Every structure is written in C-alpha cells, then in structure tokens.
Amino acid sequence: MNNSWNKRCCALLLLFCSTHPAMCQNDFPSDGKATPATVNLYRNLKKLLTAGIMIGHQDDMAYGVNWKYEKGRSDVKDVTGDFPAVFGWELGHIELDSKVNLDSVPFDKMLEFIKEGYEMGAVITVSWHLNNPLTGKSAWEPAAGTVASVLPGGEKNNLYKNWLDKVAGFLNSLKGKKGEFIPVIFRPFHELNGSWFWWGKNHCTPDQLKQLYRFTVDYLRNEKNIHHLLFAYNTDRFATKEEYLERYPGDEYVDVMGFDIYQRNEGNKKFIDELDKTLTTLESIADAKKKIPALTEFGYGTVPDSSWWTKTLWQGLRNHKISYALAWRNAGKEAGGEMEFYMPYKGHLSENDFKSFYRLKKTLFGNDIKGKHIYKPTGL
Numbered sequence: 001m002n003n004s005w006n007k008r009c010c011a012l013l014l015l016f017c018s019t020h021p022a023m024c025q026n027d028f029p030s031d032g033k034a035t036p037a038t039v040n041l042y043r044n045l046k047k048l049l050t051a052g053i054m055i056g057h058q059d060d061m062a063y064g065v066n067w068k069y070e071k072g073r074s075d076v077k078d079v080t081g082d083f084p085a086v087f088g089w090e091l092g093h094i095e096l097d098s099k100v101n102l103d104s105v106p107f108d109k110m111l112e113f114i115k116e117g118y119e120m121g122a123v124i125t126v127s128w129h130l131n132n133p134l135t136g137k138s139a140w141e142p143a144a145g146t147v148a149s150v151l152p153g154g155e156k157n158n159l160y161k162n163w164l165d166k167v168a169g170f171l172n173s174l175k176g177k178k179g180e181f182i183p184v185i186f187r188p189f190h191e192l193n194g195s196w197f198w199w200g201k202n203h204c205t206p207d208q209l210k211q212l213y214r215f216t217v218d219y220l221r222n223e224k225n226i227h228h229l230l231f232a233y234n235t236d237r238f239a240t241k242e243e244y245l246e247r248y249p250g251d252e253y254v255d256v257m258g259f260d261i262y263q264r265n266e267g268n269k270k271f272i273d274e275l276d277k278t279l280t281t282l283e284s285i286a287d288a289k290k291k292i293p294a295l296t297e298f299g300y301g302t303v304p305d306s307s308w309w310t311k312t313l314w315q316g317l318r319n320h321k322i323s324y325a326l327a328w329r330n331a332g333k334e335a336g337g338e339m340e341f342y343m344p345y346k347g348h349l350s351e352n353d354f355k356s357f358y359r360l361k362k363t364l365f366g367n368d369i370k371g372k373h374i375y376k377p378t379g380l
Helices: 004-021 023-026 037-046 075-080 109-118 146-150 156-171 206-223 241-245 268-289 307-316 352-359 364-372
Strands: 053-058 086-088 123-127 184-187 231-234 256-263 294-302 324-327
Touching: 037 231, 037 307, 053 123, 075 294, 086 109, 086 324, 109 123, 123 324, 146 206, 156 206, 156 307, 156 324, 184 256, 206 231, 231 294, 241 268, 256 268, 268 294, 268 307, 294 307, 307 352
Parallel strands: 053 086, 053 324, 086 123, 123 184, 184 231, 231 256, 256 294, 294 324
Antiparallel strands: none
16 A cells, blocks of 8 residues: 555545544544544454453463474464464664563564464554663652653653664554554553552653653654554543543544553452443443444463453453453562463463354454455445
C-alpha cells in the first residue's frame, strides 16, 4: 500500500469525521492519522466483541516449557493444535541498545515472530518494561523524582526521547509483505496504579503520570510520525471507576482499556467474583468512552488446578464482552530452579481442561479469527 493512497484514505476519513463526529467517535481510533490497516483493526476489534473473547499468550512462538526457538512451535499449539489469537511481546532493554530483550528474546527474532503473527491474521500487542532513566536500574526499582525527570524540562527528558527513538526504530521496522506497517496495540506504563514500577502510584502524582503518557504518545505520533499504533491504558486490579480513571490521560490518547489480574493465594471463588466484578466495571467505563475493553494480562502461576480454565477462569469471563485476554509467558525453569508458566503444555495436569476451554464457542483462537481479515475494511 503506497504512501499516496494512505494519505488520500486518511484525508477522506478525517473529512468524514469532521462532518459526522458522532459516528467517528465509535469508528475511528484516537490517532486521527492512523493508517488504514490500523483503523480497520480498531473497527474489527469492536465488531468481534459480539463473537467472543480472543485468547492470547506472551512470547508464545519464542519459547515454552522445556524448549526454545523451534520454528512453528507453541505450547498452546502443542495442546490444542492451534495458535493463540493474540501474541504479546516485550520491548524492555531496547532502550539499552541490547540485542535481546529483558526476557532474552532477540529483537531480530521478535521482529520475525511479529510478522508471522500478522500474516496469520492475529493481533499483536507490545509492552515495555523500560529501565529507570534516572538511576539506570530496572523498571522494578523505583526512585523518587523519576517521572518528573523525564518530563519536558527534566534532567532526563533528552535521554527518554533517545529511548523513544529506539522504540520508534523497532516499530517502524514492522512491515508486512507489501511494505505496509503492521498495526500494534502498544501498552506503555502498565499496572500504573500499583507501586512496583518507577511510574507507579507511590512514585508520581496522577498529573505527572498523565503528562508522561501524553508526552510519550505525542512524541511517537508527532515527532516520529508513527501512526500504526493503538494505545492501551491498563491498570492492575482496581476497586472503583474513580480509582481506574485517576491517572487516565484522556480519550484522545487511548484506544484499549484494560487491567491485569493474577490469581495468587486467594481461592477460586474469590478470584471469580473479583474478576467478574472488575470486568463489569471496566466494560461500563469502556462503553461510556467508546473504547475497547480487554484483560491485558492474566494468569495463575503453574496452573495447579486441573480444571481452572473452565471452572474458574471461564466462570469469571463468560458473562462479559471484552476483546481479548492475554496470559503471561511460559518461561519454563528459571535460574533458581522454579518453574514459571501460565499456559498449559503437553502433559500438564490442566491440559484436558484447556482443550475444553479451547472448544468453547466464545473463546477465540488463531483459527477462529484467521478468516476474519481483521486488518481489512471488509473484515468479519
């Protein structure tokens, strides 16, 4: 798709939106210059809300339990014969000019995995656990004044812009077979109502976080001319609408609204009830703002319950219309010997239940959306 066609299409869309604002509020993403494929993705994600919930997995094609970089492999595929509908990837350490991300995935391999997922017709979402720009330490090592330091006028603003340049370089390398930019759901500063990251609640004011989010989006759009992103705003668990929106940067900066939730020590019933209640609140907020609701991360470490997928997770999801639910990564055996995984693998105790979960009419995997053509105007 050539640039002149892109420009003509965007001009027509903007003209239409200027004369039909009520219609475009529902049908156009927050970026008024979004590429045609990005607009199509946005619209088709909204349409898919009535079909079911797309199931995703972080780093799915890169590695799994007891394997790495085997072409065409996936723990989800090993169990179901099918890939996820959503592929999650991570940009942490791209700001350091590292060849691999913070989870040791080479960026050149990630690029190929993203292209492969796009050709499958799947959704691509990207997170960024960026280092602390004030101290040089990890994202999980906050320091007072970090957010203020990267805002315009701050001592680390130029460094942060340099880091964004590197993110932009990677995003601009994401192109399909015809040279078109691959649309990506980008979710910066996730879990922002928690305090474990340097951008978290206890380390900056609500206004500072809003400024950081807006600056990031504006820089990518206006300075780097990137228009193939949908932006996801996501918190961790939250109790009220007011808590969720406390640090919300504004409708013009957000396309997807989500939250992250992991089952830990609470029992199944408590997890079901909290997931159900929180999704209800999220859907209400997203509907009022005409945004796309999603469960941006979820998981139950090592899935120790053989029927967790249908008897717990699905019980919390089944009454809701959200775009997707992304399970975290299957890292396998960590350096200390502990196992980390959030999807079953072949032979895992929840394998059969996951197959039942896969067969549910409202859970959507790769084959379910392959023919939906979500990047085309005639999709679905």
